[in-house]
Amino acid sequence: MNTAAPVVIVGAGPAGATAALSLAEAGISSVLLDDNGAAGGQVWRTGAADLGPPLAYTDARGDELRRDLKRHGDLIDHRTGHEVVGLFPDLRLWVLEGGETVTSLHPKAIVVATGALEVFAPVPGWTRPGVYGLGGLQALMKTSRVVPDGPVVLGGAGPLLRLVAAQLASFGAEIAAVVDAAPWPSSGQVLRLASQPGLLAKGLAFEWGLLRRGIPVHRGSAIVEVAGDEEADSVLVAPVDENWRPVDGPRRRLEARVVGLGYGVRSNVELTRLAGCEHTFSASRGGWHATRNRDMETTVENLFLAGDGGGIGGVEVALAEGVIAAASVSERLGQGDRLKTKAAKARGRMVDLVRFQDALADWSGVRPGILAGSTEDTIICRCEDVTRGEIAAAVAAGYTDIGPVKMNTRAGMGLCQGRTCTPALQAIMASETGRPLAEAGLPTSRAPLRPVPLKALAQLPLDEAVE
Amino acid sequence: MNASQPYDAAIIGGGVIGCATALNLARGGMRVVLFESDGLCRAASGRNAGTLTMLYTRATLIPYAIRGREMWRDAKEWLGRDAGFHHRHGLELAFSEEVAEELAVQHRLRSEAGAAIEMIGGNRAREIEPALSEDIVGAAYSEIDGYAKSYGIGILFHAALRDAGVTVHDGTPVLGVEPGPGGHVVRWAAGEAAARLVVMTSNVWIGKMAAWFGVHFPIAIRVNQGTISERIRPLFKSILRVPNELSLKQFEDGTVLMGGGRGEHWVEDADQGDVQQDINIINSKMAGAAECAQRVVPALREGRVVRTWTGYEGFTPDNQPLIGPMPGVEGVYVAACLRSGFTIGPFAGQLLADQLLGREPEMPVFASEFDPARVVGMEPYDTEGPSQVA
Ligand SMILES: Cc1cc2nc3c(=O)[nH]c(=O)nc-3n(C[C@H](O)[C@H](O)[C@H](O)COP(=O)(O)OP(=O)(O)OC[C@H]3O[C@@H](n4cnc5c(N)ncnc54)[C@H](O)[C@@H]3O)c2cc1C
Numbered sequence: 001m002n003t004a005a006p007v008v009i010v011g012a013g014p015a016g017a018t019a020a021l022s023l024a025e026a027g028i029s030s031v032l033l034d035d036n037g038a039a040g041g042q043v044w045r046t047g048a049a050d051l052g053p054p055l056a057y058t059d060a061r062g063d064e065l066r067r068d069l070k071r072h073g074d075l076i077d078h079r080t081g082h083e084v085v086g087l088f089p090d091l092r093l094w095v096l097e098g099g100e101t102v103t104s105l106h107p108k109a110i111v112v113a114t115g116a117l118e119v120f121a122p123v124p125g126w127t128r129p130g131v132y133g134l135g136g137l138q139a140l141m142k143t144s145r146v147v148p149d150g151p152v153v154l155g156g157a158g159p160l161l162r163l164v165a166a167q168l169a170s171f172g173a174e175i176a177a178v179v180d181a182a183p184w185p186s187s188g189q190v191l192r193l194a195s196q197p198g199l200l201a202k203g204l205a206f207e208w209g210l211l212r213r214g215i216p217v218h219r220g221s222a223i224v225e226v227a228g229d230e231e232a233d234s235v236l237v238a239p240v241d242e243n244w245r246p247v248d249g250p251r252r253r254l255e256a257r258v259v260g261l262g263y264g265v266r267s268n269v270e271l272t273r274l275a276g277c278e279h280t281f282s283a284s285r286g287g288w289h290a291t292r293n294r295d296m297e298t299t300v301e302n303l304f305l306a307g308d309g310g311g312i313g314g315v316e317v318a319l320a321e322g323v324i325a326a327a328s329v330s331e332r333l334g335q336g337d338r339l340k341t342k343a344a345k346a347r348g349r350m351v352d353l354v355r356f357q358d359a360l361a362d363w364s365g366v367r368p369g370i371l372a373g374s375t376e377d378t379i380i381c382r383c384e385d386v387t388r389g390e391i392a393a394a395v396a397a398g399y400t401d402i403g404p405v406k407m408n409t410r411a412g413m414g415l416c417q418g419r420t421c422t423p424a425l426q427a428i429m430a431s432e433t434g435r436p437l438a439e440a441g442l443p444t445s446r447a448p449l450r451p452v453p454l455k456a457l458a459q460l461p462l463d464e465a466v467e
Numbered sequence: 468m469n470a471s472q473p474y475d476a477a478i479i480g481g482g483v484i485g486c487a488t489a490l491n492l493a494r495g496g497m498r499v500v501l502f503e504s505d506g507l508c509r510a511a512s513g514r515n516a517g518t519l520t521m522l523y524t525r526a527t528l529i530p531y532a533i534r535g536r537e538m539w540r541d542a543k544e545w546l547g548r549d550a551g552f553h554h555r556h557g558l559e560l561a562f563s564e565e566v567a568e569e570l571a572v573q574h575r576l577r578s579e580a581g582a583a584i585e586m587i588g589g590n591r592a593r594e595i596e597p598a599l600s601e602d603i604v605g606a607a608y609s610e611i612d613g614y615a616k617s618y619g620i621g622i623l624f625h626a627a628l629r630d631a632g633v634t635v636h637d638g639t640p641v642l643g644v645e646p647g648p649g650g651h652v653v654r655w656a657a658g659e660a661a662a663r664l665v666v667m668t669s670n671v672w673i674g675k676m677a678a679w680f681g682v683h684f685p686i687a688i689r690v691n692q693g694t695i696s697e698r699i700r701p702l703f704k705s706i707l708r709v710p711n712e713l714s715l716k717q718f719e720d721g722t723v724l725m726g727g728g729r730g731e732h733w734v735e736d737a738d739q740g741d742v743q744q745d746i747n748i749i750n751s752k753m754a755g756a757a758e759c760a761q762r763v764v765p766a767l768r769e770g771r772v773v774r775t776w777t778g779y780e781g782f783t784p785d786n787q788p789l790i791g792p793m794p795g796v797e798g799v800y801v802a803a804c805l806r807s808g809f810t811i812g813p814f815a816g817q818l819l820a821d822q823l824l825g826r827e828p829e830m831p832v833f834a835s836e837f838d839p840a841r842v843v844g845m846e847p848y849d850t851e852g853p854s855q856v857a
């Protein structure tokens with residue numbers, strides 16, 4: 001194993017894999033780490049071979065990417081099932097292998113390409129069996145073609161909502177309704193979305209897939225409760241205001257055995273936080289993300305960031321940023337500017353893509369109203385069973401920043417380390433303090449990001465750790 | 468109430484000692500204001516391991532720790548809320564006869580000070596705590612040990628202080644204290660308040676505050692650390708410790724807390740923690756804690772670590788607290804750098820309040836060995852010296 005590779009790339013989605021492939025093109029070897037069994041990331045996630053019929057609305061680029069990685073196996077050391085659980089300002093990494101052993105790497109340059117996380121809005125009953133994240137439902141289809149039984153109601157916003165609905169429907173799932181917090185896009189928004197005709201056409205295809213099957217879409221509405229004895233058996237749908245806060249108005253109860261929830265995606269900032277990068281909040285990019293210069297370098301030297309992890313941009317942006325990051329790394333390592341032209345082209349493509357993304361966020365980017373749409377007793381942090389009431393009590397006791405609230409309530413301190421509840425926690429704090437969402441702050445992240453066996457930690461090379 | 472009317476007392480520093488002092492002064496009839504830079508009990512008082520122990524408390528402080536532990540047990544009575552107290556047995560463990568002998572010597576002093584600590588052999592230790600490793604040859608045993616919930620204490624104090632009528636200015640770093648009509652003027656960014664008495668309960672920040680009065684306290688700042696596991700099936704009940712390395716306990720929810728870790732970690736300035744704390748030492752202490760924990764309870768091998776965090780403790784040159792008047796300044800008092808400060812904190816606050824209210828404290832509080840004046844001019848605590856890990 002080549003542990004001395006000068007470049008480590010974290011995440012084998014479109015951004016990370018493209019960075020590795022571009023570097024290989026320039027003759028530079030890299031280690032590509034990803035926690036999944038195969039490359040592709042979220043968008044091109046795949047399972048074992050012979051899954052049967054392809055998933056609707058997917059393209060072949062994922063398979064191409066996996067073929068290319070294999071072809072460049074001499075230069076790209078792609079390690080599946082490797083999760084980075086530590087990244088420190090001196091570019092040292094901790095890598096958890098198969099959930100069992102931890103090793104330490106110390107490359108010259110790192111490209112973080114860890115993509116996005118789904119945004120959940122806790123509502124009463126959201127922890128019942130039968131409730132899934134949209135991405136979770138999609139991942140089941142992508143990796144094993146599992147399609148849920150019984151009436152399905154999907155709620156949330158953004159492209160993923162209708163994509164997952166259309167994909168499930170194409171596999172014969174019984175979609176009872178889609179509940180979309182966003183209204184129809186305005187004509188101005190449609191005009192701006194049309195700046196990328198290909199992407200807009202994709203979106204319209206999802207929409208058409210629903211319409212054709214007669215699946216009702218309730219717009220400007222949200223699932224505000226999941227009811228059931230133990231398991232989910234129905235949802236309550238209510239209208240929301242322009243901030244997506246549930247408001248008075250006609251409510252309807254819909255039968256649902258399976259409920260999919262998802263309010264879009266946000267950058268996964270765990271590693272960049274840990275490394276000490278500067279972060280910024282931008283509503284049009286899915287909230288918090290690390291800042292970078294035009295070469296994709298963060299405020300930590302030799303730490304580059306590409307793809308959705310640096311602000312939500314979607315697949316096409318991720319691909320372009322992967323190229324740019326690779327070009328910057330190549331130059332930084334003194335390996336020449338062979339990727340310069342390619343990077344310049346990628347930069348050109350990005351201008352329009354970013355405009356599209358802005359329009360998309362303007363229409364369907366998550367609004368805090370629904371994230372804080374919980375009641376007093378709603379569990380917000382499901383790892384530690386912390387209710388909204390407990391969070392409100394902490395705010396009332398003078399803890400108005402996210403760190404102290406976490407410390408006092410244990411919200412976000414459990415197994416998932418806040419991956420699920422952080423956006424809701426921030427929105428609830430903003431709502432309780434009356435401050436803008438951005439001022440609720442961003443939690444610190446700490447190594448290990450994922451639970452690590454004591455015996456593995458104990459084996460970490462400590463010689464290098466103590467002066 | 469007249470806003471410009473001076474307070475009877477201003478407390479600066481809202482850790483467990485400051486909160487308890489403010490609460491008791493207010494209940495004793497004073498008009499009290501409490502200042503805290505951050506949130507109440509957000510520093511050491513909310514990050515500590517919550518152990519209420521005799522085994523690691525300095526002998527001079529044992530009588531205070533016994534009372535402090537009782538106060539956490541009876542928190543409903545004085546705090547009005549349950550503080551998650553649990554009675555547990557305590558065991559300090561020796562992996563060699565040599566260490567067992569050292570423990571015997573150290574604990575003799577504690578026993579003389581009133582702690583019921585007994586030296587036992589390895590087998591007896593395993594009878595008390597069956598999960599213990601076969602490699603343990605002896606232990607110091609205290610029937611009296613336990614823990615209280617350390618996180619979330621600030622919320623409890625906040626409610627109690629409000630009920631007692633204390634004005635709480637949290638998120639308010641005090642910038643200075645100057646002489647003023649009727650006593651002192653406490654100044655912060657957005658205002659100032661007059662107070663007859665000022666009590667500084669700012670732990671590691673006490674050096675910075677003493678400088679306001681031109682007094683130099685040599686304070687060393689140690690970074691202590693906690694590491695927590697995921698929920699694990701119930702493995703052990705006692706509070707375990709390994710001298711100079713680790714404290715170990717399993718909470719009812721199954722999580723295991725590892726306090727400390729091998730090696731010492733010091734910073735110069737607690738306000739520069741982000742840059743002065745050394746991530747390599749933090750990582751190494753976490754790894755060391757994991758290693759030691761499974762040496763003590765082998766079944767922990769399969770458990771997984773979720774998180775590690777740090778907090779500050781102030782060390783005076785002689786490792787005794789600073790409790791008493793600020794040297795040369797009338798009406799300004801100090802209570803800081805108290806070892807086992809979570810355990811003793813509530814009781815320290817009560818004693819200090821009684822003293823300032825002119826009542827007879829239950830135990831000496833302005834004692835000569837605690838007198839802040841003694842450390843002026845002393846060499847700082849030897850951070851290179853033998854370890855004092857809790
Ligand atoms: C649940 C979900 C489903 C999505 N589905 C689609 C879709 O179907 N179509 C679409 O166009 N867009 C989808 N998106 C949006 C998606 O984020 C982008 O389109 C695209 O995948 C971004 O590419 P990327 O390379 O930046 O990140 P990703 O594709 O997310 O790739 C990041 C990779 O890094 C890995 N990783 C993360 N952290 C670590 C770590 N610490 N150690 C090791 N590996 C790590 C991840 O497992 C992942 O494989 C989805 C997003 C989410 C969150």
Ligand SMILES: Cc1cc2nc3c(=O)[nH]c(=O)nc-3n(C[C@H](O)[C@H](O)[C@H](O)COP(=O)(O)OP(=O)(O)OC[C@H]3O[C@@H](n4cnc5c(N)ncnc54)[C@H](O)[C@@H]3O)c2cc1C
Pocket residue numbers: 479480481482483484485502503504505506507508509510511512513514515516517518519520639640641642668669670671672690691692693726777778779780802803804805806807808809810811812857
């Ligand atoms: C990791 C760790 C584990 C520990 N484990 C245990 C244990 O198991 N058992 C035990 O008994 N003890 C333990 N301790 C020690 C214990 O936590 C402390 O002794 C105790 O909390 C000290 O309380 P305090 O009120 O003196 O100080 P602190 O809690 O440090 O409070 C001081 C406060 O002063 C405030 N302040 C400072 N400057 C200003 C200013 N200018 N204006 C306003 N406010 C200011 C600070 O913000 C801070 O909140 C541990 C400590 C740590 C760090």
